[in-house]
Amino acid sequence: MSFSANPHAQAFWQHAQEGRIIFARCCADHCGAPQFPPKPRCDVCDGDRLEMRQATGTGTIFSITVVHRPPSDALRQYAPYGIALVDLDEGFRMMAHADPRLTIGARVRATFVPFGDRTVPRFVADQKP
Amino acid sequence: MAYIAGVGTTRFGQHPGSTTSGLMADAARLAMEDAGLARRDIDGVLCGYATTMPHIMLATVFAESFGLRPAYAHAMQAGGATGVAMAMLASILVDSGRCKAVLIVGAENRASGQTRDQSIQTLAQAGHPDYEVPYGATIPAYYGLLAARYMHQFGLTQEDLASLAVVMRRHAARHPEAHLREPFTFEQAMASKPIALPLRLLDCCPISDGGVAMVITRDPTNATRVKVRGAGQAHLHQHISMARDWADMGARRAADLAFAEARMGLKDIQHLAVYDSFTITLAMLLEEIGFIARGKSGEAARAGRFEIGGDMPLNLHGGLLSFGHCGVGGGMAHLVEAQRQLSGRAGDRQAGAPTTAYVHGDGGVMSSHVAMILERV
Ligand SMILES: [Zn+2]
Numbered sequence: 001m002s003f004s005a006n007p008h009a010q011a012f013w014q015h016a017q018e019g020r021i022i023f024a025r026c027c028a029d030h031c032g033a034p035q036f037p038p039k040p041r042c043d044v045c046d047g048d049r050l051e052m053r054q055a056t057g058t059g060t061i062f063s064i065t066v067v068h069r070p071p072s073d074a075l076r077q078y079a080p081y082g083i084a085l086v087d088l089d090e091g092f093r094m095m096a097h098a099d100p101r102l103t104i105g106a107r108v109r110a111t112f113v114p115f116g117d118r119t120v121p122r123f124v125a126d127q128k129p
Numbered sequence: 130m131a132y133i134a135g136v137g138t139t140r141f142g143q144h145p146g147s148t149t150s151g152l153m154a155d156a157a158r159l160a161m162e163d164a165g166l167a168r169r170d171i172d173g174v175l176c177g178y179a180t181t182m183p184h185i186m187l188a189t190v191f192a193e194s195f196g197l198r199p200a201y202a203h204a205m206q207a208g209g210a211t212g213v214a215m216a217m218l219a220s221i222l223v224d225s226g227r228c229k230a231v232l233i234v235g236a237e238n239r240a241s242g243q244t245r246d247q248s249i250q251t252l253a254q255a256g257h258p259d260y261e262v263p264y265g266a267t268i269p270a271y272y273g274l275l276a277a278r279y280m281h282q283f284g285l286t287q288e289d290l291a292s293l294a295v296v297m298r299r300h301a302a303r304h305p306e307a308h309l310r311e312p313f314t315f316e317q318a319m320a321s322k323p324i325a326l327p328l329r330l331l332d333c334c335p336i337s338d339g340g341v342a343m344v345i346t347r348d349p350t351n352a353t354r355v356k357v358r359g360a361g362q363a364h365l366h367q368h369i370s371m372a373r374d375w376a377d378m379g380a381r382r383a384a385d386l387a388f389a390e391a392r393m394g395l396k397d398i399q400h401l402a403v404y405d406s407f408t409i410t411l412a413m414l415l416e417e418i419g420f421i422a423r424g425k426s427g428e429a430a431r432a433g434r435f436e437i438g439g440d441m442p443l444n445l446h447g448g449l450l451s452f453g454h455c456g457v458g459g460g461m462a463h464l465v466e467a468q469r470q471l472s473g474r475a476g477d478r479q480a481g482a483p484t485t486a487y488v489h490g491d492g493g494v495m496s497s498h499v500a501m502i503l504e505r506v
Contacts, residue, residue, distance in 0.1 A: 003259075003263070004258070004259045006259055009259035009260070012259070012260070013259075013263075036260075037257070037259065037260050062278065063274040063275070063277045063278035063281075064274070064277055065270050065273030065274045065276070065277055065325045065326060065327070065328075066273075066323070066325065066326040067265060067266075067267065067269075067270050067273070067324075067325050068322070068323040068324055068325065068326065069249075069267065069269065069324045069325065070265050070267070071246065071249045071250045071253050071265060071266075071267050072246055072250060072265075073246070075265045078265065080323070080326075081265060083264050083265070083266055083270050083273075083274065083325075084274075085274055085278075085369070085370055093370055094260065094370060095257075095260060095261050095264055095266065095369075095370045096264065097264055104277065104278065104281045115263075115264070115265065116263065116265065117263075118263060120263065120264060
């Protein structure tokens with residue numbers, strides 16, 4: 001299934017379908033910057049050697065909103081749903097779905113749920129000790 | 130420096146049967162009449178994009194249908210900042226000697242020219258098509274994320290946001306062309322239906338039909354003497370998930386450039402016209418620029434500082450929140466109100482006799498900032 005003309009995005013959503021979050025990491029010596037979304041070159045050092053890594057899926061809620069008014073009829077069945085910005089432990093920030101009861105600063109882990117035309121990451125409270 | 134010689138606004142609201150080109154022409158006619166200029170006097174045309182009338186050459190389409198043959202013309206797009214950005218470019222064009230009189234136009238039948246869902250989906254494209262939009266994100270959701278974090282970081286509350294909404298509606302009630310004029314109470318704002326929490330319905334601007342135009346000239350053309358004294362921009366990100374420092378979205382940077390050019394400071398400003406797509410937008414802009422201390426916008430609203438008789442009259446036309454939002458024209462209405470206030474022509478809304486005004490436009494999700502300082506000379 002094709003979700004985007006961008007090959008990086010295509011790979012991201014394919015992995016999400018299989019329950020993984022991937023990001024890019026710069027391979028240049030002394031850099032190693034994580035990058036999300038993945039791009040052909042490193043934001044920090046402009047290096048062109050990047051490798052795709054799998055994130056552990058754990059992180060911290062940076063902000064969260066609860067959408068009660070979805071953009072289309074097709075998505076109305078899911079409302080209300082939480083959309084969060086999550087700071088992953090690997091050092092990058094991403095948007096994803098989240099349990100609407102979460103608050104800023106909460107420790108979270110990724111689960112994967114169907115939403116609209118695809119499977120999306122959805123963060124829930126991390127219960128592990 | 131350039132003069133804002135003429136301004137024009139159509140009524141904002143639901144105008145079934147209206148068209149984008151019709152609203153553009155109505156607003157342009159009013160602005161040219163106000164400036165006292167005829168078609169042959171206009172040698173530059175800038176117009177904003179229109180979501181209901183996408184075109185690769187909208188300014189030329191408009192010029193042709195309106196009967197203009199300018200020496201300089203193109204459309205511009207910087208989201209909600211487009212209007213102030215057009216005014217900035219128009220003033221550069223006349224300052225450089227390239228043009229004598231530039232007509233700038235922003236109009237759209239955004240409310241009646243498409244369904245509400247279409248409008249919401251089109252606007253959501255300000256977000257990242259691959260990493261934000263697929264989550265069912267909307268413009269209110271992006272601003273909901275801003276609101277939640279900002280409230281957490283700076284102590285702003287739901288009550289503070291509601292206080293700003295109440296003030297904008299009270300202002301709009303005095304403007305015959307405003308979209309929403311029925312006053313509401315603080316309690317009604319707090320209880321309005323959730324859209325993208327913490328934002329509720331009355332924290333969000335409406336979707337309107339409407340048009341706004343201005344003529345920016347090298348020389349005065351009538352009795353008004355409102356000059357562009359300084360302008361500045363900043364563009365630090367496009368997508369909210371990419372914004373790095375949430376205390377530095379670019380608003381202050383744009384303002385600093387405008388103040389430096391005008392050789393003025395915050396204390397010199399007597400009138401404010403600040404972009405307010407959502408209550409949180411208004412609070413964040415006022416506070417980042419420095420007109421109000423962090424987290425104190427609601428308190429300032431309740432203390433009456435933004436009223437006609439206050440020390441910082443703000444968006445006396447009612448802002449996007451209540452005058453309405455037709456896209457590019459919505460962000461131009463702030464400029465128009467500032468021009469009318471500075472030239473003493475705001476009627477029931479006139480707040481004393483200000484000589485200076487600060488105007489701010491914001492595009493995307495606090496992504497593009499354009500600041501402008503006006504002065505009556
Ligand atoms: Zn690097």
